[in-house]
Amino acid sequence: MTGGTDPYGTMAGYYDLLHTGTGSPALIAFFAGLVPEGGHALEIGPGTGRMTLAVARRAATVHCLESSPAMRALLLAKLAGRPEFRDRVTVLGATAPDFRFGRRFDYVYLSAVLEHIPPPSRRAFFARLAEHLAPDGLLAMDMVDDEPVPDQPEREVRAARQGECRYTRSTAVWPQGPDLAGIRHVYRTYIGGVLALTETVEGEHHFHRPPDVLADLRAVGLTGTSGAEAGPLGDKGTLIARRG
Ligand SMILES: C[S@@+](CC[C@H](N)C(=O)[O-])C[C@H]1O[C@@H](n2cnc3c(N)ncnc32)[C@H](O)[C@@H]1O
Numbered sequence: 001m002t003g004g005t006d007p008y009g010t011m012a013g014y015y016d017l018l019h020t021g022t023g024s025p026a027l028i029a030f031f032a033g034l035v036p037e038g039g040h041a042l043e044i045g046p047g048t049g050r051m052t053l054a055v056a057r058r059a060a061t062v063h064c065l066e067s068s069p070a071m072r073a074l075l076l077a078k079l080a081g082r083p084e085f086r087d088r089v090t091v092l093g094a095t096a097p098d099f100r101f102g103r104r105f106d107y108v109y110l111s112a113v114l115e116h117i118p119p120p121s122r123r124a125f126f127a128r129l130a131e132h133l134a135p136d137g138l139l140a141m142d143m144v145d146d147e148p149v150p151d152q153p154e155r156e157v158r159a160a161r162q163g164e165c166r167y168t169r170s171t172a173v174w175p176q177g178p179d180l181a182g183i184r185h186v187y188r189t190y191i192g193g194v195l196a197l198t199e200t201v202e203g204e205h206h207f208h209r210p211p212d213v214l215a216d217l218r219a220v221g222l223t224g225t226s227g228a229e230a231g232p233l234g235d236k237g238t239l240i241a242r243r244g
Contacts, residue, residue, distance in 0.1 A: 008047075010201050012070035014187050015048050018158040018169040023236065027142065028054045030233050031109055034140050034240065035059045039106030042132055044096045045113035049075040052089065053082070059107070061088045067095035097121075097128035104134040114143040115205045119179055122208065123216040130220040130243075138242060144213045144226050145237035149175040154186065166190040179207040208237075217241050 006012075011019070032054035035041055039059055046052045046064040048071060056062045066072040075091055092099075096110075108129050117125050133139055154172035161167075170186045183205045189197040210226040217224040224241035228234030 006068050006070050007201075007203060008068035008071045010187070010199050011185065012048070012068065012074055014167065014169065015071070015074070016050075017160040017162065017167055018187065020050060021158065023233075024050065026233055027051075027111065027236055030142075030231050030236075030238060031055060031111055031140060032058060034109070034138055035107045036138070041107040041109065042101070042105040044108070044110040044129070045116070046075055046091070047071045047112070049078050051109065051111045053078070053085070055107075055109070056085050056089050059088070061090070063090045063092065063101070063105070065092050065094045065096055065099055067093070069093065097125045099128070101132055103132070104137065105132055106134050106137050107140070108133050108137065109140040111142055114141055114208050117208075118206050119208060119212065122213070123219055126216050126222070127220045130222055133222075133243065135243060138240060139217075139222060139224075140238070140240045142233070142239070143237045144208045144210055144239045145235075146209060147207065147237075149173075149178065149181045149207060151175055154184065164191055165196075166193075173205070176204070179209065181205045181207070210239075213239065 028051055031051045035055050035058045037058055041055050041059040041062045043052055043062060043064045046066050052062055052064055072091055072093055079085055079089055129139060150173045152173045154170050156168050156170045159168045168188045172184045174182050176182050184202045187199045188195055214224045221243055222241040223244050224239050226239040230238045230240045
């Protein structure tokens with residue numbers, strides 16, 4: 001994504017208002033429902049903490065690796081208002097797979113992150129996650145599906161009010177290859193019905209196909225279950241994997 005050195009620099013402030021939709025509670029329930037009660041969790045790319053807070057309610061600890069300084073700052077600000085998580089949620093700036101904890105976790109998960117991982121880098125990414133998974137640990141992700149690469153002209157997909165401002169997000173998506181789309185988000189701020197600010201962010205969205213993902217997981221010693229078999233949210237491309 002464009003937006004200065006931090007690809008989420010512009011998007012961060014709009015994420016909770018304009019990037020989470022009606023499917024969000026079910027997806028949060030999916031990720032939070034898989035954490036073993038009292039287990040230790042590792043989250044890759046927590047963003048503003050959409051999943052983090054729900055997982056932290058059940059987990060003993062959550063370690064978060066977030067590459068975007070802007071997203072990390074929002075998560076830390078959110079956590080600052082939740083003293084109950086002060087000792088249990090750790091937030092670190094790092095980009096997977098460039099990290100090593102020297103310990104294993106009962107639950108490793110990533111939500112809406114695979115879009116940033118090019119398929120040729122996926123196996124190495126999974127290998128590092130597998131290194132951090134306890135012998136009976138669980139890995140969960142979404143965005144593994146057979147959806148064709150969309151070709152959608154710009155259209156308004158979300159709108160929200162805050163005080164006297166109305167914010168909108170319009171998004172365009174276009175194919176750049178069989179598993180790659182270009183994506184552009186345009187954020188508009190209106191006050192009194194008058195357009196006051198327009199901000200544009202462009203980036204890429206990588207697509208991950210179930211047979212290829214399952215093969216990469218097998219190559220690093222994990223067995224995955226994808227789609228509807230992984231849970232009720234097959235349309236979200238959910239996948240869970242275990243050792244073996
Ligand atoms: C679309 S947001 C999703 C945020 C959150 N997981 C959610 O579901 O709301 C993707 C997040 O993953 C982070 N991210 C992307 N690739 C990453 C990587 N390789 N390592 C760590 N964080 C990453 C981005 O900075 C961003 O905050």
